[in-house]
Structure formats: structure tokens, C-alpha cells
Amino acid sequence: MTTRVMLVSPAAGDAQREVRFDDDGPLSEAGLRRVREVAGALPAASRTFASPSARCRNTAGELGLPARAAPELAGCAMGAWRGRTLAEVADAEPLAVSAWLSDPDFAGHGGESLRQLCDRVGTWLTRMALDAGRVLAVVEPDVVRAAAVCALGVPVEAFWRLDVPPLTVTELSGRGGRWNLGLGRAPDRR
DSSP: OOEEEEEEOOOOBHHHHTTBOOOOOOBOHHHHHHHHHHTTOSOOOSEEEEOSSHHHHHHHHHTTOOOEEOGGGOOOOOGGGTTSBHHHHHHHOHHHHHHHHHOTTOOTTSSOOHHHHHHHHHHHHHHHTTSOEEEEEEOOHHHHHHHHHHHHTOOGGGGGGOOOOTTOEEEEEEETTEEEEEEEEOOOOO
């Protein structure tokens, strides 16, 4: 029994342009235009989900997906850093930023560590693999990275080596707990 999981990263918002730890802001005007251009380009799925962020919910809505909010697919909880730019945090807490980038167990910002994020997303993937069929989820880029780390069984440190552009599709297909990974294609109107 094969399960195909398609993870769609949301269209861009202002937080991405500003390199800001997500503050649950809306899509930017450019992001909104781009998502409307590709609406209808994704295949049908038997199960559809969205991260609870406004950006993911709005992207799913503009794509015409009847996505159910999935708290387990939320982006990494960044605690006190939420809403601040990376530059602001790096200026105020350089050692903490260094630890965050090098230690997958770091949660000194009061939120979630990368390992906790990967464990949470891995648990969701395991649940999805119990039923055959296609799953489509609009999720934050860090959730896509965590899913790739889990699917490939690579160390959590590989998380930082993966780039996930806005509005791209990452596909996982597998059975019996073994996943194949297709990375970052743009949705197209085939």
C-alpha cells in the first residue's frame, strides 16, 4: 500500500522578506498573486491539511483546497523570538543564535527545539502512512524540512542544509515506513 504525501510550502508573506521569525502574518500582495496563478494546479487528494498559520490557511484557501487545520503541522514554536527579525535576535543574543543553528536540542528561546519539531512531524508522517492514497498539506517551510529529515532518516543537523522556496511542492511516497523524496517542484497547470 503506497502513500503519497505532497507538502506545499505557502506563498510568501512579509515575514519571509524581512527574515522574521514568523509572527503569523498574512500573505504579501506578490505572494497572493502568485498563489492565484497556480490555483487548480495540484492533483486531488483524499486527505488535505494546512498548518494553522494564517499564511498556510490563506494559501490553501486560494488554492481551493478544503484543508483541515492540523496543529501537529505547525511551524516550529519560536517562543520569545517570534515576530523578531533574525538580525535583531543575532544582535541581542549572538550566542543563543549560534546554539540554535548548531544544536538541534536548543530551545533557549522558550519555544520548541528542532529535534522536537522533527519528532512531531515524524509522528504525523507515520500516521499518514497507515492509509494508502494521496495526502496534500500546505505547511511552513520548516515543516517541509523536518519531514525530509524524517523521511530520509538523516541527522537532525541536516535540517539547515535544506532550502524550501515559497509555493513549491515536496513529494514523499512510500510504504512500510520507507519514503522516497521528490524535492521542491513548482506547481504547474499540466
